[in-house]
Structure formats: structure tokens, C-alpha cells
Amino acid sequence: MKRWRYTLGFVVLSVALLTVLYKGFGRNPHEVPFMLTGKPAPDFVLRSLTNNERVSLADLKGRPLVINFWASWCVPCQYEHPVLEWGHREYGSKAVFLGVVFEDSEDNARAFLRRQEARFPQLIDPRSRMAVSYGVAGVPETYFIDPSGIIRGKHVGPIDPESLTRRIREITTTSEPAAEAQRP
Template sequence: MKRWRYTLLFVALCAGLLVVLAKGFGRNPHEVPFMLSGKPAPDFALRSLDTGERVSLADLKGRPVVINFWASWCVPCMYEHPVLEWGQREFGSQAVFLGVVFEDTEDNARGFLRKNGYSFPQLVDPRSRMAVSYGVAGVPETYFIDPSGTIRGKHVGPIDPESLTQRIRELTATAAAPSPAEAARP
């Protein structure tokens, strides 16, 4: 009788393990649940690393925005940097690109940018307040905000040219689509 109970317990544990494994397979391991998707992007007003000029999300309303959180100590950020520079050259007339220095010193960030170049504003996030409000878990992370100020998605890890192109096209398609009120006009 005791042996029957152990066998039943073993079968139940195996079935439970199979359910857990089945739920995990088929998912992208880089995909992180993102609670801000489809919600208004948290506003910010940060200082530019090189000019000291204040940049705010409110000032950019009406344009798609790509925000990349990065750090000089982040090896994947080094690989991603040329892709973002390419994206700025390719799509800079269609979307605003911003870099946000994450958990790094201004001197180290400036050194990285002197060595690798940059063509879009790099912002300083004191005490990581903006990063916290966006839910940044690590770097690099790239956020995509539509012209109305709604977060349309994020990319965790170094972004590749194909993914960046797809996300920009999605943002610009949103910008070009007429609102329901405009579409209803004769």
C-alpha cells in the first residue's frame, strides 16, 4: 500500500514538472513581461551630457522617440552602439533618438562617446530615477514611444538592425495612421 502512494506521488511530481517545462518552451527567453506597453511613457526632464541642455519627453510629443539605456562598462552596449548610430543616420528624420547613461559616471560616459562617437543626445539620469520609472532591469534596453507619448515596446539586450528597423516602421506607421476622428471625416 505504501509503495502505491510513493508511485502516485512520483507520477504527480513528474506531471507537475512536465507542465512547468511545457509552459516555458516556445517562449523567447529574452522576452521580459513588460507592464508599461500601451501605457503613457513616464515624463522626464534630463540634462544633456555634452551641452547641459534640458531635454524632456513633453517637448518631443508628436514625434516617435527611441530611448536607449546604456553604460560605458556594459560590453553588450559596446556592440550595440554602432547599430544605434546607424539607426540615427537611417531614421533620425523619422524618430528622435536619445541615449540615457545608466549607473555610470559622466567622465566614463564621455570617454566612451569620445572613443566611439555619437550623433544623438545622451542624457544624464541622476540617481537612476528615469530608469526606475521605466522599469529598466539592466542595460542595454531600448524603449519605443509613439508620437502620442505611448510606450509601444521595449527591446532587452543589444538591438540588431532588423529589429530596430521593424520597430521604427511600427512607430512611423502609427504616426502616419489617421486618428478615428480624422478617418470618419468626409
């Protein structure tokens, strides 16, 4: 009788494990379910790392945004930064690129940016308030916001040139009526 229970338990456990594996394979690990897609981007007012000027979401409304959360201690961020610099050079006339320093010191962030030759604005997020409101779980994470201020997507992990290009096309070709339909 006990042997039958163990066998049944093993079969149930095996089916559960196979189900999890089946559902997990074939999915892109960078496409994480994200509850803010199609919703207005949370407002922010942050200070620039380079010139101490204040930058706000309200000031940028009407322009597509690419917001990247990063840190100097993040190894994938080091690999990703040249892709974002390339994207800024290639698409900076179509979309505003912003970097947001995540849980890092200003000195470390500045040293990182000197090594990486950053050309787009970098902002300081004290106490990670903006990161929390955007749902950042770790770095790097990149958010794509259309001109109406609606979040159109999020990329988790280092972004590649093809994904960056595709996402920028999505936020620069979004029509106003579709964006309005997404508002609560």
C-alpha cells in the first residue's frame, strides 16, 4: 500500500515538473509579465548626475522615451551601455534617452560614465522611489514610453540592438487614438 502511494506521489510530482518545464521552454526570459504596459508612466522629478538640473516626466511629454535603469556594479549594464549609446546616436532625434542610476553612489556612477563615455542624460534616483513606482526588480531594465506618456513595454536584462530598434519603432509609430484608448 505504501509503495503505491510513493508511486502515485512520484507520478504527480513528475507531471507537475514536466508541466512547469513545458510552459517555461520556448518563452523569452526577457519578456516578463508587466502590469504597467498600456498604463500612464508614473511621474518623476529627478536630478541630473552631470549638471544637477531637474528633469521631469511632465517636461518630456509629447516625446517618446527610452528609460534605462542601471548601476556601476552591474556587469550586464557594462555590456549593455554601448548598445544604448549606439541607440542614442542612431535614434536620439526620434526618442529621448535617459539613464537612471539604481542603488549606486554618485561617485561610482560618474566613474562608470567616464569609462563608458555617456552622451545621454543620466539621472539620480534617491531612495529608489522612481524605480519602485516603475516596478524595477533589478538592473538593467529598459522602459519604452510613447509620446502620450503611456508605457508600451519593458525589457529586462541587457538589451541588444535589434530589440532596441524594434521597441523604438513601436513607441515612435504609436498612433494617438490607440494611446488614448489605453488610458483608464
